[in-house]
Amino acid sequence: MNRDEILKALSHPARVEILQWLKEPEQHFSSDHMSSDRGVCAGQFERCGLSQSTVSAHLATLQRANLVTARKVGQWVYFRRNEEVISAFLRELSASL
Amino acid sequence: MNRDEILKALSHPARVEILQWLKEPEQHFSSDHMSSDRGVCAGQFERCGLSQSTVSAHLATLQRANLVTARKVGQWVYFRRNEEVISAFLRELSASL
DNA sequence: TCGATAAATCGCGTTACATCGATATATGTA
DNA sequence: TACATATATCGATGTAACGCGATTTATCGA
Numbered sequence: 001m002n003r004d005e006i007l008k009a010l011s012h013p014a015r016v017e018i019l020q021w022l023k024e025p026e027q028h029f030s031s032d033h034m035s036s037d038r039g040v041c042a043g044q045f046e047r048c049g050l051s052q053s054t055v056s057a058h059l060a061t062l063q064r065a066n067l068v069t070a071r072k073v074g075q076w077v078y079f080r081r082n083e084e085v086i087s088a089f090l091r092e093l094s095a096s097l
Numbered sequence: 098m099n100r101d102e103i104l105k106a107l108s109h110p111a112r113v114e115i116l117q118w119l120k121e122p123e124q125h126f127s128s129d130h131m132s133s134d135r136g137v138c139a140g141q142f143e144r145c146g147l148s149q150s151t152v153s154a155h156l157a158t159l160q161r162a163n164l165v166t167a168r169k170v171g172q173w174v175y176f177r178r179n180e181e182v183i184s185a186f187l188r189e190l191s192a193s194l
Numbered sequence: 195t196c197g198a199t200a201a202a203t204c205g206c207g208t209t210a211c212a213t214c215g216a217t218a219t220a221t222g223t224a
Numbered sequence: 225t226a227c228a229t230a231t232a233t234c235g236a237t238g239t240a241a242c243g244c245g246a247t248t249t250a251t252c253g254a
Binding site: 207215 | 227
Binding site: 041042043052053055056057059060072074075076077 | 199200201202203204
């Protein structure tokens with residue numbers, strides 16, 4: 001858990017929005033493009049209004065910060081929140097800030 | 098309390114460090130340059146290793162995000178944490194992220 | 195094998211951020 | 225009034241982030 005890298009990852013609203021969508025996938029995505037065990041597939045996040053390549057870069061940033069994990073299934077890549085890291089980060093921030 | 102602006106303000110380690118120093122001023126500063134009611138005066142934060150003008154810019158960023166308040170006393174400017182905003186932000190983040 | 199789809203990567207222009215030294219402004223002091 | 229100190233602002237510069245379209249890579253299905 002790298003606090004500084006996570007804070008940088010959270011400094012863009014689109015990335016925060018993606019994490020929030022991933023918190024309740026059933027609420028935001030149709031079952032065609034997500035399943036509660038696999039996660040949500042990458043293309044779905046283009047609904048934030050950004051291009052495919054830009055969204056892919058944001059997802060890579062979230063992944064580098066370990067806020068999400070990716071799993072390739074066939075031609076799709078499914079993303080899930082990394083709840084352990086997220087809650088460790090929130091604990092650390094609440095304690096130290 | 099503007100979540101996105103606060104997250105951007107926290108995306109630089111020096112600014113986080115300043116907030117942490119301000120959490121326990123007695124621990125980090127001599128009483129000559131701080132008092133628990135007035136706060137800590139600006140020049141003290143140059144101990145992070147950055148120049149006077151850079152530190153001033155970081156303090157301005159923290160102020161814009163309402164994470165700190167500034168009070169001019171004579172030729173000095175004293176900075177204090179804005180605990181209300183900070184705790185509201187932490188609550189919001191823990192709930193929404 | 196060939197065309198379609200998903201996603202990552204590349205190349206590029208643009209904008210924002212970080213940093214510094216120099217200067218300006220305000221205040222305190224001799 | 226003149227000088228010293230504290231801070232903010234300015235101007236310049238380098239670097240990182242953002243965003244896009246185009247391309248590449250991988251996988252699927254016909």
